[in-house]
Amino acid sequence: MTDDVETAPATSATPRYLAPNDVGLVTPRDFVCTQPFTFKSGQILPGFTLRYETYGRLNATRDNAVVICHALSGDHHCAGWHSPEDRKPGWWNNLIGPGKAVDTSRFFVICANVLGGCQGSTGPSSVNPETGRPYGVLFPFVTIRDMVRAQKLLLDHLGVAEVHATIGGSMGGMLALLFAIEYPHLVRRVLAMATTGRESAQAIAFNEVGRQAIMQDPAWNRGDYPRDGGPRVGLAIARMMAHITYLSDASMDRKFGRRKKETAHQDAYTFDIQFEVESYLRHQGQSFINRFDANSYLYITRALDQFDLAQAYGSLERAFSGVEAETLVVGFTSDWLFPPEQNRQLALALLRAGKRASYAELATDLGHDSFLLESEELYALVRGFLERDQPYAFAYEI
Amino acid sequence: MSRLVEKRTVDMQIIGDWVEPGTRVLDLGCGQGALLDYLVQTKQVAAVGVDLDFTRITACVRRGLSAYQGDMTEFMRAFPAKHFDRVICSRTVHELADPAAVILEALRVGRALTVGFVNHGFWKNRLNTLLQGRKIRNEVYTTDWYESRPANPVTIADFESFCATKEIRIARRAHLAGNWRTPCPTAPNLLAGYALYDLAK
Secondary structure (H helix, E strand, O other): OOOOOOOOOOOOOOOHHHOOOOOOEOOOEEEEEOOOEEOOOOOEEOOEEEEEEEEOOOOOOOOOEEEEEOOOOOOOOOOOEOOOOOOOOOOOOOOEEOOOOEEOOOOEEEEEOOOOOOOOOOOOOOEEOOOOEEOHHHOOOOOHHHHHHHHHHHHHHHOOOOEEEEEEEOHHHHHHHHHHHHOOOOEOEEEEEOOOOEOOHHHHHHHHHHHHHHHOOHHHHHHOOOOOOOOHHHHHHHHHHHHHHHOOHHHHHHHOOOOEOOOOOOOOOOOOOOEHHHHHHHHHHHHHHOOOOHHHHHHHHHHHHHOEHHHHHOOHHHHHOOOOOEEEEEEEOOOOOOOHHHHHHHHHHHHHOOOOEEEEEEOOOOHHHHHHOOOHHHHHHHHHHHHOOOOOOOOOOO | OOHHHHHHHHHHHHHHHOOOOOOEEEEEOOOOOHHHHHHHHHHOOEEEEEEOOHHHHHHHHHOOOEEEEOOHHHHHHOOOOOOEEEEEEEOOHHHOOOHHHHHHHHHHHEEEEEEEEEOOOOHHHHHHHHHHOOOOOOOOOOOOHHHOOOOOOOOHHHHHHHHHHOOOEEEEEEEEOOOOOOEOOOOHHHHOOEEEEEEEO
16 A cells, blocks of 8 residues: 555644534554454464554444554554644545545544554564564464454453444455454445455565565565564565555656756666656655564565455355355445456356445556545545445435 | 436346345446345345446445445456356446357356347338438437447347347347337337346356
């Protein structure tokens, strides 16, 4: 997921965090589970922490929770602002807030950093109590299912009786689907966007190049590096390459074209930055290494690669056979990482399994990251899916 | 209620009469889901609609219907034989690029198929063409030739001949007069304004 989706500029003197349809200033919290947690791999952690945020209120019947699931490089901060000085709000602020498509005046929105992550939840950069040093590659292998199971414990802790909807794009879509597969009685709706039931060879290949960039950096040191050090060059390259897969030829052409950097060296025969797209990617790589842990990147991309619903349950139809939720899958025409066809297959398999499922496809040219798009059409779809609760009286409309 | 809306409801009632309660129904070209919503509420069917348009899919989703945005033939190919109890193709066949392929695929995935269409052979339509010498434009055919989608105007005679050629069994037929209400059993290709067929293979 890219982190540079443009937000609308402030139109008045009111600070943006005080906008009436914004959740405003928010504070992350930590859920500390002190019970041992057994991973799919069989490895065990004595306990774990999940950092999370919530917006809105859990209602008296405890059934208005909406669980937001983040993508590979995302985190728990999906809406609002941590401080008035923040340059940007949470990554899905355009979708989530009072009166927005995911309406926090109706829903209790929960978003947690995944297990294995590096934004406050327990992951490879956490300190191993046995050694007093970061786990590094001694951290248990994490699967998407492990992430979902850990978040279920958070939901129990928060007293959630029923989940109105799980929502996610990309890897978040995998979590959202798996929630409804693993906890069919809990989840009423699933909204999965720009996602897949299993990655194609191409997607695995991109992840592997990213991992190799990290692991071939001598500073990786087999995963054993200090908190403020590590394979910064490798991680930046991994991010630069991954970032391209989140965009599209058309959107890059529109954003950068062949424009030259103003400061570019007059001499064309050098390897210094000449094109704006080079400068942009280097900036993306540099800003990523300041907020993301290289080992987490290895762990989470591995979890993505291993996610395979058809293989894990025998077939996609069998994976979905127990699902009680109704599902809405949304694909984006220009997404070449998890293309529309892979999204369609999820909806078709759900329908073959006799489940209630819809598929909508939005024509965009922004690539995989289109799910973060500011689009009234997308908002109307999301709102329509979440807010329709009772069938309304039949009207003879054409 | 406008005359056209009234006509639409007659259409829906007959289609509904042929649907068994609690069955699995697929609507090809479901639009905003009005027909499926009616069938869900009156017949408690498990409904799925297919349409090409994002905003129409949004309207279906808002109604709580399952709807799939995409090509109807490709959609049906993703399902095993007789997955649906009934497939409905209401006022869609004349807009298809390959109606035969859609109808035959619908008869594979569905135990039964309802086809409803405006009879282009209706005497007023014939007269209109004869006297005006132009493409028909009225409350049913609302668009000019340059703003319409590809259309294959179909008549009752055309359709029955197609069914005979393809060995499609006609289980029931409903021919309605120009008001789309009164049954019209005599010389339907000339006197019926609207036709509904219940097909099987």
